Amino acid sequence: MNDEGYGGNESAEGKGSFDVLVVGAGFSGMYALYELRQRGFTVAVVEAGSDVGGTWYWNRYPGARCDVESMQYSYSFSPELEQDWKWNERYATQPEILRYANHVAHRFDLKRNIHFNVRVRSASFDEECNLWTVTTDTGEQILSRYCIMATGCLSLPREPNIRGLSFFEGARYHTAQWPREGVDFTGMRVGVIGTGSTGIQAIPQIAKQAKHLYVFQRTANYSVPARNRPLDENEVAEFKSRYREHRQRMRTSGSGTLWTQENKSALDILDGEREEIFEANWNRGGPGLVQVFPDLGRDLKANETLAKFVRTKICQAVSDPVTADALSPKDHPIGTKRICVDIEYFETYNRQNVTLIDLKSEPVEQITPDGVETSAASYKLDCLVFATGFDAITGALQAIDIRGREGNSLREKWAGGPRTYLGLATAGFPNLFMVTGPGSPSVLSNMFVSIEQHVEWIADCLTYLRKNEMDFIDANSDFEDRWVSHVNDLAEQTLFSHAKSWYLGANVPGKPRVFMPYVGGVGAYREKCEQVARDNYEGFTTTVAVKRR
Numbered sequence: 121m122n123d124e125g126y127g128g129n130e131s132a133e134g135k136g137s138f139d140v141l142v143v144g145a146g147f148s149g150m151y152a153l154y155e156l157r158q159r160g161f162t163v164a165v166v167e168a169g170s171d172v173g174g175t176w177y178w179n180r181y182p183g184a185r186c187d188v189e190s191m192q193y194s195y196s197f198s199p200e201l202e203q204d205w206k207w208n209e210r211y212a213t214q215p216e217i218l219r220y221a222n223h224v225a226h227r228f229d230l231k232r233n234i235h236f237n238v239r240v241r242s243a244s245f246d247e248e249c250n251l252w253t254v255t256t257d258t259g260e261q262i263l264s265r266y267c268i269m270a271t272g273c274l275s276l277p278r279e280p281n282i283r284g285l286s287f288f289e290g291a292r293y294h295t296a297q298w299p300r301e302g303v304d305f306t307g308m309r310v311g312v313i314g315t316g317s318t319g320i321q322a323i324p325q326i327a328k329q330a331k332h333l334y335v336f337q338r339t340a341n342y343s344v345p346a347r348n349r350p351l352d353e354n355e356v357a358e359f360k361s362r363y364r365e366h367r368q369r370m371r372t373s374g375s376g377t378l379w380t381q382e383n384k385s386a387l388d389i390l391d392g393e394r395e396e397i398f399e400a401n402w403n404r405g406g407p408g409l410v411q412v413f414p415d416l417g418r419d420l421k422a423n424e425t426l427a428k429f430v431r432t433k434i435c436q437a438v439s440d441p442v443t444a445d446a447l448s449p450k451d452h453p454i455g456t457k458r459i460c461v462d463i464e465y466f467e468t469y470n471r472q473n474v475t476l477i478d479l480k481s482e483p484v485e486q487i488t489p490d491g492v493e494t495s496a497a498s499y500k501l502d503c504l505v506f507a508t509g510f511d512a513i514t515g516a517l518q519a520i521d522i523r524g525r526e527g528n529s530l531r532e533k534w535a536g537g538p539r540t541y542l543g544l545a546t547a548g549f550p551n552l553f554m555v556t557g558p559g560s561p562s563v564l565s566n567m568f569v570s571i572e573q574h575v576e577w578i579a580d581c582l583t584y585l586r587k588n589e590m591d592f593i594d595a596n597s598d599f600e601d602r603w604v605s606h607v608n609d610l611a612e613q614t615l616f617s618h619a620k621s622w623y624l625g626a627n628v629p630g631k632p633r634v635f636m637p638y639v640g641g642v643g644a645y646r647e648k649c650e651q652v653a654r655d656n657y658e659g660f661t662t663t664v665a666v667k668r669r
């Protein structure tokens with residue numbers, strides 16, 4: 121961004137002031153900037169990183185790529201962009217997605233309104249002036265009528281507090297804070313802690329370079345093959361010719377993708393037929409396998425048919441039976457933790473230079489200056505890679521000291537778990553919106569579909585307020601309570617509570633165990649949001665601030 125300060129209008133206090141301040145310049149913040157600027161609002165974006173891209177700016181670890189197919193994991197708001205951009209692989213790599221983010225930023229001239237290397241520390245609502253004051257780590261204050269938190273669901277990395285960690289003398293990396301210049305593991309003894317989606321992508325790549333790789337696994341994870349491949353020109357042309365139709369299907373689907381589902385229970389068919397369907401989807405590759413029957417996510421018996429199928433595949437891929445058994449998940453139903461998608465993950469354990477350390481049988485006791493000590497052995501390491509995930513969904517929001525009406529704090533309001541109306545707003549915090557907030561489909565969907573839907577809903581809402589000469593909107597507590605109950609009721613009909621997942625906050629000590637995303641699907645969710653808007657923002661108080669006082 122320019123060095124000219126925050127621009128916008130100068131307020132009486134000399135602070136930059138805007139119609140809208142957006143926090144975060146990932147795909148959410150970028151689209152919010154584009155859409156609101158198009159509609160004539162003055163907008164500033166503040167971003168902690170030094171460039172656009174969010175997730176794809178930070179997560180530069182080897183092997184990082186999306187697991188929603190590239191042709192679907194992209195913006196739909198510009199048909200010209202959609203036609204011009206060329207994806208190279210079925211699942212795009214992190215560098216390719218980051219190039220796409222930069223292309224979008226350049227194409228729509230976004231960077232001139234983005235302030236990089238600035239982290240928001242606090243935001244407080246001034247009822248007298250009906251303004252948000254946002255304070256940054258550089259000590260600056262920015263005023264805005266509306267504030268949009270586009271801070272990301274998976275943007276606050278978590279490093280576990282393991283005894284002795286600070287004494288480790290080797291190099292230490294977190295996958296979500298990966299050095300821009302990359303890391304050369306050649307000749308190194310490397311330890312990876314964590315076998316979630318990130319670890320499962322990074323491990324095969326690190327194994328190709330390291331002298332020896334030790335994988336410290338606490339919980340075995342289900343993973344399905346990506347079957348990644350270069351995209352064929354004809355298939356791209358065919359897909360592009362039907363982009364509008366595909367996008368419409370994605371918007372009204374459950375997961376925001378084109379994955380298909382059988383319209384019968386996994387238990388209502390013969391074992392052989394079910395196996396054939398699993399096999400076909402396994403060979404097709406990608407995460408759609410866990411949704412292939414509607415009851416896989418709701419019925420333990422149905423779920424176990426798929427879990428068993430995947431465990432068998434693991435045993436076939438891994439030569440050593442003890443390692444294969446340790447890699448086979450048995451303590452949670454498949455799909456209740458985010459399904460992982462890999463490229464030759466299980467096969468990597470057949471390499472001579474890779475050792476799996478099963479922390480269930482030999483827990484970590486401490487980290488020493490030169491390695492990791494478990495109850496059974498001590499492993500000498502030159503470097504340690506933490507693929508230990510995030511304080512997800514609420515972490516980045518609660519890292520900011522957000523104060524609403526009467527100075528009330530969001531952290532305190534959410535101490536027992538997040539409470540929102542539609543995952544878009546939270547009562548008592550007027551004129552504040554969240555993109556893909558808790559209580560919306562967010563991480564259970566193709567995030568592009570959810571991001572675009574949220575940004576467009578917010579932009580429509582602000583346009584409605586402006587048209588009706590209003591400047592104040594707050595969610596009503598009774599509607600929020602009903603939405604929270606609805607989100608919980610839907611989650612209880614699923615198997616999600618059977619796993620200690622980040623969906624539930626179970627990966628962060630002391631975090632309340634509440635299932636945070638909305639499981640009803642993006643299509644149903646969109647309909648609900650549209651109905652609320654049609655009914656003049658039902659469940660919200662909308663008014664002129666001065667009248668309210």
Ligand code: FAD
Pocket residue numbers: 143144145146147148149166167168169173174175176177179184185186187188193238239240241270271272273274275318516520555556565566567568571
């Ligand atoms: P982010 O991309 O997380 O951007 C948020 C931005 O806000 C960040 O740049 C951050 O620096 C900034 N920020 C946060 N707090 C502050 C603050 N206080 N002050 C200033 N700036 C701040 N989703 C899918 O649908 N499909 C996939 O295949 C997929 N793959 C993924 C792979 C990885 C490795 C990860 C980690 C996530 C993946 N996701 C995927 C989820 C992914 O996060 C979303 O798809 C999407 O990129 C989120 O965009 P966002 O703009 O909402 O958030």
Ligand code: N01
Pocket residue numbers: 185186187188274280281282313314315316317318319321336337338339458461479507508509510563622627
């Ligand atoms: O994080 P995770 P992630 N000692 O929380 C382990 C998206 N994503 O970064 O399961 C030992 O899933 C922890 O063990 P356990 C996607 O939505 C997508 O991998 O708690 N181990 C677990 O194995 C994903 O779900 C892609 O027992 C410890 C791991 O660290 C989300 O981001 C790629 C530990 C953390 O797994 C997060 O994935 C990458 C400790 N003290 C990410 N603490 C795609 O492919 C934690 N662990 C699209």
